[in-house]
Amino acid sequence: MSEQALKVVIDEELCKQCELCVAICPVHVLRISSKINSKGFHPAELFDNEKCISCGFCAMTCPERAIAVYKPEVEKA
Amino acid sequence: MKIVYERPKTLEKVVNHYCPGCHHGILHALIAEVLDEMKLADKTVGVAPVGCAVMAYNYLDIDWIEAPHGRAVAIATGIKLAHPDVLVFTYQGDGDAASIGLAETLYGAIRGVNVTTFMYNNAIYGMTGGQMAPTTLLGMKTTTSPYGRDPKREGYPVKMAETIALQDGTAFAARSALFNPRAITETKNHIKHAFELQMKGEGFTFIEVVGTCPTNWGMTPVEASEFAKNEMVKTYPLGIKKDVKGSETR
Numbered sequence A: 001m002s003e004q005a006l007k008v009v010i011d012e013e014l015c016k017q018c019e020l021c022v023a024i025c026p027v028h029v030l031r032i033s034s035k036i037n038s039k040g041f042h043p044a045e046l047f048d049n050e051k052c053i054s055c056g057f058c059a060m061t062c063p064e065r066a067i068a069v070y071k072p073e074v075e076k077a
Numbered sequence B: 001m002k003i004v005y006e007r008p009k010t011l012e013k014v015v016n017h018y019c020p021g022c023h024h025g026i027l028h029a030l031i032a033e034v035l036d037e038m039k040l041a042d043k044t045v046g047v048a049p050v051g052c053a054v055m056a057y058n059y060l061d062i063d064w065i066e067a068p069h070g071r072a073v074a075i076a077t078g079i080k081l082a083h084p085d086v087l088v089f090t091y092q093g094d095g096d097a098a099s100i101g102l103a104e105t106l107y108g109a110i111r112g113v114n115v116t117t118f119m120y121n122n123a124i125y126g127m128t129g130g131q132m133a134p135t136t137l138l139g140m141k142t143t144t145s146p147y148g149r150d151p152k153r154e155g156y157p158v159k160m161a162e163t164i165a166l167q168d169g170t171a172f173a174a175r176s177a178l179f180n181p182r183a184i185t186e187t188k189n190h191i192k193h194a195f196e197l198q199m200k201g202e203g204f205t206f207i208e209v210v211g212t213c214p215t216n217w218g219m220t221p222v223e224a225s226e227f228a229k230n231e232m233v234k235t236y237p238l239g240i241k242k243d244v245k246g247s248e249t250r
């Protein structure tokens, strides 16, 4: 399996487009996408992986728990 | 990269029936997370209410029983008598726990029943379409208070966490919320503490959780979270109201 590249992975089928994650993200890197899931919702998406600080606020706030958050390992000097 | 936040194991991987942005889902996830961390899911029985959380039994992978409207604490009392070693909690709405079920809830505290009650307070009867509840804020418009709740006509909002805290059988009573990560973390700490007290047999533990009902409040989920943070907490101040083990852990 390839190395996990994105810090935030959203299960699009679980998302209900409530936008709570978008509103809570302290660095504003989430938005509602133009995709559409089988329930007719536009799932949220991460649009700036670089700027995400892996704080997990979006995951905690998501009422669907549709979000998984990854953190880069600290690089050894 | 390593995973830092993922879906709790005890939270079934199904799409729940709650409206988009409803905080019921956040509270479910927190309970699941604490049961995972305490490794208690296999010895837990939940009691589901009548209200929007009526199908909570579909969402947490534990044993459940469904109570008639308001009767959750009475049923929990029976389960605990038969199985004193099992972790027992009730998951109820404000209408369920503070209106039709007020006697059961209050007597859980008075009798010091060793179970945990979650009361999700969205100040409304959500499931039935947004009628006024005893918890409805003064001035709040609902389908049965279309001009806003007037205390001269409909009385005052009931303060459950404070009322439960007054009873000698209560080990822990607190009010917390879910409108931002800080409030969510606080709620999670309360859940863990309440479960620990129950496992030690300390008595009735009660967590009132200020939630939302975007649908019947007529707000977007983001507006509803803001309303909970800015308005609900004025009538329902957050914090620990009673803790028998106060100084130890907090």
Ligand SMILES: Cc1ncc(C[n+]2csc(CCOP(=O)(O)OP(=O)(O)O)c2C)c(N)n1
Pocket: B050, B051, B052, B053, B069, B092, B093, B094, B095, B096, B097, B100, B120, B122, B124, B125, B126, B127, B128, B133, B213
């Ligand atoms: C004996 C009985 N009386 C009334 C009802 C109708 N009823 C269903 S849910 C509910 C109130 C739900 O409100 P709450 O407990 O606050 O839960 P919420 O849906 O807001 O989460 C009522 C009055 C019922 N199902 N059974």
Ligand code: SF4
Pocket: A007, A008, A024, A025, A026, A027, A028, A029, A030, A046, A051, A052, A053, A054, A055, A056, A057, A058, A059, A069
């Ligand atoms: S982990 Fe934090 S920074 Fe990254 S998207 Fe979620 S809320 Fe934003």
Ligand code: SF4
Pocket: A010, A014, A015, A016, A017, A018, A019, A020, A021, A022, A043, A044, A061, A062, A063, A064, A065, A066, A067, B021
């Ligand atoms: S909080 Fe969850 S359900 Fe709501 S938009 Fe974000 S990912 Fe979707």
Ligand code: SF4
Pocket: B017, B018, B019, B022, B023, B024, B052, B122, B126, B127, B212, B213, B214, B215, B216
């Ligand atoms: S009616 Fe209100 S409380 Fe019930 S699921 Fe919808 S938003 Fe949540």
Ligand SMILES: [Mg+2]
Pocket: B093, B094, B095, B120, B121, B122, B123, B124, B125, B126, B133
């Ligand atoms: Mg309610």
